[in-house]
Amino acid sequence: MSAADQGSPAVELEGVGLALRGIPVLEDVSLTIGPRDYLALLGPNGGGKTTLLRVILGLARPDRGRVRVLGGEPRAARGRVGYVPQVFRFDQDFPIRVEDVVRMGRLGSRLRGGASDPEACAGALERVEMSAHAERPIGALSGGQLQRVLIARALVQEPELLLLDEPTASLDERIGRSVWELFEELSQEMAVVVVSHDIGAISRQVRGVACLNRRLHVHPEKELTTEVLEAAYGCPVDLLAHGHPHRVLSDHGDEHR
Amino acid sequence: MIDALDQPFLQRALLAGLLASVACGLIGSYVVAKRISSLTGGLAHAAFGGVGLGYLAGFPPLLGATGFALLAALLVGEAQRRLGEALETWVSIVWSVGMALGIVFVALAPGYAPDLMSYLFGSLLFVSWETIAWIVALDVLILGSVAVFHPLFEAVCFDEEYAEVAGVRAEAVFLGLMGLTALAIVTVIRVVGVILAIALLTLPATTARHWTSSLRGMMALSVALSAASIVGGLVLAQALGTAFGVSVPPGPLAILLAAVVYAASSGLQRRTAATPPPG
Known part of the structure; x- marks a missing residue:
């Protein structure tokens, strides 16, 4: 390659x-x-x-x-390693808000617990253009929106x-912009x-x-x-x-x- | 009713009920969100084996219940990760073997076990200070664990595979949560008994889910709802006694109240379903 x-x-x-x-x-x-x-x-x-x-x-x-x-x-x-699973696998009835899902990306990682966590989450949500939805429950999202949230969750892992x-x-x-432009941009970094x-x-x-x-x-x-x-x-x-x-x-x- | 509170046994009943609500509301929210109520039912029934062992070996039955519930949590929690479809069968085995052991142990124990029924269906009006002390200890452990580990529990309930990939030790976290579930069951055994325990863990939390979209919100609301159901059950039992001279145990009444509240909440929520619940 x-x-x-x-x-x-x-x-x-x-x-x-x-x-x-x-x-x-x-x-x-x-x-x-x-x-x-x-x-x-x-x-x-x-x-x-x-x-x-x-x-x-x-x-x-x-x-x-x-x-x-x-x-x-x-x-x-x-x-x-950032991982974005298939959206259909999710129980969208689970009681959780968008920003809590994204925060999960920091949990097990070496980056955990820093003061930078909220900033990283906000930044990742902005990057996938979901900032306006940060406080919404995932049950209120479309499949495409949930997909973007899951991408943001992977991105906060850096x-x-x-x-x-x-x-x-x-x-x-x-x-x-389409997520394809985002993937293209991300491929410059990882x-x-x-x-x-x-x-x-x-x-x-x-x-x-x-x-x-x-x-x-x-x-x-x-x-x-x-x-x-x-x-x-x-x-x-x-x-x-x-x-x-x-x-x-x-x-x-x-x-x- | 206020006068009745002068009676020490009612004070203890009220205190035990309120303390058990804390454990129920916190842990019940995870149980409902992760949809593991049948697993939880298995733990509750398996705990009865420990009650029987307590009678046979001469130690406090509630201590035996704690041990058996924790052991069942380990057996079921490990199986949950490995068995897939066979899990349901395994849970019913743990469920029934625990119950059967309890009955055999009690039969082997010398003399008659007078308050066996009270472990099956609870006996809120006969709670001792020792039991209350035990519930306080379990409450402290559960509250402390949730305060510290909530983000991990939430992640494992929502998406165990991702948690693992992100570097969380998902298996250990899930087993920890199952252990806390076992302890929460122990807190309600004297209130509603092993058979009805699952109702007090799931009904208030399911009702709470109608009105909130976060686990924290569910926890707060379901603690309040369980407390209200138990207090309501006590009040109702007293009122029935005063009015009709009948003696109905408050625990089952509390469950029925929780079920009525759930039904009413479902109806109300369906009416307001046009607007999504607030975050």
């Missing part, structure tokens, strides 16, 4: 394999993500994307292979690596990995594409050709590229991607 301009790579995977209940989910996955890379991790649902994220986060232990995150064991990197799981799933509204099953939603600004369907295919120049996608999805796909955005239609007639 792109040149590691300073320090160790954000992520190094070598021959990673993992089976869940006897079914192989990841096979021989090797990947290096540099300190300022901006990578899209694509693949069909069930292709192992979330499992790969869990391996990088130290929540799942691979059966085979070597994992290094920020130069050490994944668990040792905790607090320095991470060196940011992992976003399906951030395109609920970008329903156009308030202010390594950014955007995970999605939706090829059409991935910004053309990403600097690399990796396709995961149990095995990983890395494409440094994000050349989204039909061959690349077919290799990843394991079925014929048509790539309709009208500049930007891309749309991909499956060949099964009865379903649309």
Whole structure:
């Protein structure tokens, strides 16, 4: 991938394999993500994307292979890796306000407890354009707004690596600038990995594409050709590229991607 | 009623009820927010095993209840992380084995255990000063822990996986919270008993959730609501005694009052649902 301009790579995977209940989910996955890379991790649902994220986060232990995150064991990197989970996983009925969610990002980290906490939270909320909602309960937010709050929570960690799981799933509204501009800006400061099953939603600004369907295919120049996608999805796909955005239609007639 | 407060047993009942409300309101808010009421019910029933052991071995039953509830918290809390779908079964095993042990222990104990029913359904009017001292100790522990660790408890209740990733020792924090839940149950055993304990932990907190959108707000409101239910139960029990000469225990009356308040609150909230609750 792109040149590691300073320090160790954000992520190094070598021959990673993992089976869940006897079914192989990841096979021989090797990947290096540099300190300022901006990578899209694509693949069909069930292709192992979330499992790969869990391996990088130290929540799942691979059966085979070597994992290094920020130069050490994944668990040792905790607090320095920002993680934005999928929005739909959340119970929006939980009694909590936006600023309390964001404050969570400071809890376990080396930054904890400083007088800078409130400023950091306010700054992160401003960056995702959610300052006006700081005191609202999360139950009053749209999916897209909650997504931004979760991004702010990851940002107060001041991470060196940011992992976003399906951030395109609920970008329903156009308030202010798009989050894609934000991701692009963040990738100047840290390594950014955007995970999605939706090829059409991935910004053309990403600097690399990796396709995961149990095995990983890395494409440094994000050349989204039909061959690349077919290799990843394991079925014929048509790539309709009208500049930007891309749309991909499956060949099964009865379903649309 | 004011005159009745001259009677020491009523003073103790009132004091025990108010003190138990503090533990219930604080911990019940976490239980409701994280939706772990069935786990909590398991702890409450398992505590009965300790009551029985107390009778058999000759130490205070409430001490045994504390030990058993804490052990159950450990068993259920660990299982919660590992078992997934099998958790429900595991909770019902802990639940029923605890109860069964209690009954077996009591049967083995020499003589008759006269106030066994009082541990099942509470006996607020017969609370001793020793029990009140024990509730005070547990209250202090719970209040202190919540004051210090609330941000961690909140994070683990809201999003355990993220808390872990952010560097919190989520497993330890969750087990700590389960331990405090066990202690909160012990505070209400003399008030409403092991069988009704879960109601006093969840009903006021669920009602409070209708009107506030933060855990802190829920805690404050549900402490007040539990206290009001228990005081109401005592007043009602006295009034029924004076008016009709019947003797109805105040604990179950308190639960019924809490349920009525919950129903009324639900109705009222549905009417005002057009406006979201304040932060």
